[in-house]
Amino acid sequence: MPKVALLNQSGQNVGEVNLADAVFGIEPNQQVLYDVVKAIRANSRQGTHKAKTRSEVRGGGRKPWRQKGTGRARQGSIRSPQWVGGGVVFGPTPRDYTLKVNRKVRKLAFKSALSQKIKDETLFVLDNLSVEQPKTKAMLEVLSNLKVSDKVLIILPENDVNIELSTRNIPNASVATVAQASVYDLLHSSIVITTEAAVKLYEEVLA
Numbered sequence: 001m002p003k004v005a006l007l008n009q010s011g012q013n014v015g016e017v018n019l020a021d022a023v024f025g026i027e028p029n030q031q032v033l034y035d036v037v038k039a040i041r042a043n044s045r046q047g048t049h050k051a052k053t054r055s056e057v058r059g060g061g062r063k064p065w066r067q068k069g070t071g072r073a074r075q076g077s078i079r080s081p082q083w084v085g086g087g088v089v090f091g092p093t094p095r096d097y098t099l100k101v102n103r104k105v106r107k108l109a110f111k112s113a114l115s116q117k118i119k120d121e122t123l124f125v126l127d128n129l130s131v132e133q134p135k136t137k138a139m140l141e142v143l144s145n146l147k148v149s150d151k152v153l154i155i156l157p158e159n160d161v162n163i164e165l166s167t168r169n170i171p172n173a174s175v176a177t178v179a180q181a182s183v184y185d186l187l188h189s190s191i192v193i194t195t196e197a198a199v200k201l202y203e204e205v206l207a
Helices: 028-041 105-118 134-147 161-168 183-188 196-206
Strands: 003-007 013-018 123-126 152-156 173-177 191-195
Touching: 105 123, 105 183, 105 196, 123 173, 123 196, 134 161, 152 161, 152 183, 161 173, 161 196, 191 196
Parallel strands: 003 123, 123 191, 152 173, 152 191
Antiparallel strands: 003 013
């Protein structure tokens, strides 16, 4: 059963947290992580790209010059693909990039991502995280106490407006709840800061 130090906002060690093996102690499955991150990034694409074909561009209805006798190559329309302003051959058209991922695979990916953070020692668990007023200075002080300077993801058990507003102006920090954070968010962050309550929620949902 993996154990991590339980810290307070001042960065002091106040105990230990026993983590569930089934969630935080598995061998990370790299293929599942790849598949889920690929699906997340694909599903975020709008797919609204479009280029006009020669039948859709404006103009080009009249033959630019007669077929024979000019010495130039024969042309039927100034909107053919070889002309500037002409249609595009095999250009992009609107499409749906959505990839389906099974629920069990998504759960395994979350477990793999969390286990990888424990393995890399980049997951910090706090006994509690709160700020009295929405001030960037207060959150910067917390990150300074934890000696965190890399890209950080703060995972909360539920929405906290003060923490969200306090973190908004910090370039390398982002906030999400247990329900909002994705596998991509976990892997994209160098450090993950969470609370004991959020850890219990992950264990309930994923175990």
